[in-house]
Amino acid sequence: MKxxxxxxxxxxxxxxxxxxxxxxxxxxxxxxxREECLALAEGRERALTDTGRVEFxxxxxxxxxxxxxxxxxxxxADWADTLMEGQLLFYHWKAEAGDRVPDRAILRFxxxxxxxxRGAMAYLEGFxxxxxxxxxxxxxxxxx
Amino acid sequence: xxxxxxxxxxxxxxxxxxxxxWQLLARQAERYTMGESTSVCQExxxxxxxSLRLSLEAYFREQELPPRALLTEDPEQLLRAAxxxxxxxxxxxxxxxxxxxxxxxxxxxLSLRETLDSIGGFFQAYDPRFFAGEVPCDIDYQLSRPVDxxxxxxxxxxxxxxxxxxxxxxxxxxxxxAVRRILAAVCPEGHRELLVNLYEPVAxxxxxxxxxxxxxxxxxxxxAGWARLTALLETPDPEKQRRILEQAGExxxxxxxxxxxxxxxxxxxxxxxxxxxxxxxxxxxxxxxxFPILD
Numbered sequence: 001m002k003x004x005x006x007x008x009x010x011x012x013x014x015x016x017x018x019x020x021x022x023x024x025x026x027x028x029x030x031x032x033x034r035e036e037c038l039a040l041a042e043g044r045e046r047a048l049t050d051t052g053r054v055e056f057x058x059x060x061x062x063x064x065x066x067x068x069x070x071x072x073x074x075x076x077a078d079w080a081d082t083l084m085e086g087q088l089l090f091y092h093w094k095a096e097a098g099d100r101v102p103d104r105a106i107l108r109f110x111x112x113x114x115x116x117x118r119g120a121m122a123y124l125e126g127f128x129x130x131x132x133x134x135x136x137x138x139x140x141x142x143x144x
Numbered sequence: 145x146x147x148x149x150x151x152x153x154x155x156x157x158x159x160x161x162x163x164x165x166w167q168l169l170a171r172q173a174e175r176y177t178m179g180e181s182t183s184v185c186q187e188x189x190x191x192x193x194x195s196l197r198l199s200l201e202a203y204f205r206e207q208e209l210p211p212r213a214l215l216t217e218d219p220e221q222l223l224r225a226a227x228x229x230x231x232x233x234x235x236x237x238x239x240x241x242x243x244x245x246x247x248x249x250x251x252x253x254l255s256l257r258e259t260l261d262s263i264g265g266f267f268q269a270y271d272p273r274f275f276a277g278e279v280p281c282d283i284d285y286q287l288s289r290p291v292d293x294x295x296x297x298x299x300x301x302x303x304x305x306x307x308x309x310x311x312x313x314x315x316x317x318x319x320x321x322a323v324r325r326i327l328a329a330v331c332p333e334g335h336r337e338l339l340v341n342l343y344e345p346v347a348x349x350x351x352x353x354x355x356x357x358x359x360x361x362x363x364x365x366x367x368a369g370w371a372r373l374t375a376l377l378e379t380p381d382p383e384k385q386r387r388i389l390e391q392a393g394e395x396x397x398x399x400x401x402x403x404x405x406x407x408x409x410x411x412x413x414x415x416x417x418x419x420x421x422x423x424x425x426x427x428x429x430x431x432x433x434x435f436p437i438l439d
Contacts, residue, residue, distance in 0.1 A: 054184060054186055056173055056182065094181070103183075
């Protein structure tokens, strides 16, 4: 069953979505090479396996990129690394929050935390979602 | 993915069916998260997949459609139709439940009362859209024989309730006072609070009286009856013993005018007595635990 579920994660869909994203964000200086797209797709598969999750379609990366793209703390030179660390964090937090918490609620918090940490994604990795939300004085999840 | 949906298909068709099933699963996951989440945990996907598979299989069975209908029918329509099949099954199961709630002698079993009470909650808690394979209630009461364990969700519950109603049909043939005496005799520790099946001791007593040609209504054995049972069943040939019980089961089923299910249940019960009969014969032929003499 695990192998079957893993097969749902289609690398081609992710790469296609990332290349489209790269074209949209090129004007902001946020470019991804083919190798970086491939590495991100592989990173997504690892993150999903690590967190025991299954994702259908292209995944959360396009939405993650949209969420972080206009952060004043984003260094375009670190774009691929930021996305890689961000998606890992996202899936861990998603697993912790549960299926019923919308992606956009987690993405909104991830953006807030990213800005709070002044762009230091690695700093955020040291916290569970619960710890970080308490530290940042977050209330219950808002679903809108 | 090896299941009834892809059986009897060519390799190519099976692959296409599998791809369609994943497509439907993705749609179900999207509906489940209300489009708010691109991912779900593996356990949830497994449950959603089981639910989808069971619903589709039930729909295909109901409409007598071949598995390749998975490829030819519109996916959205297929999901709706399969869900409709499950909902119809829930409605039919509710009718069986209403019959089960009229089972006699419920006061003789706490676990039966609690189980029926809990099953009442099933109809509120059951989710035919996403969790058709689940049974959201506690079933503690022990039937005389277990329901097919490959059944899931509402299909399991319906089979369980039908078996209960079948068992009840036999109990209704006897005087409740005699049934109570039998239960008290075979379970002196107190049958009301223990997980004791009500049917099996009564069926066994009735089978014993059929073997000895004693008066059935009282469910009461006699010393002479015990001697006759020993003479009849004390044989080194287990196959002969099995046949004797089977024939008694058939005679009793006719006499009590049991239906097909009731007869099958009684014959299974008769077969289930064989190891206990063997043990009694080996240890001195005290039949009180199976064919009791009532005070």
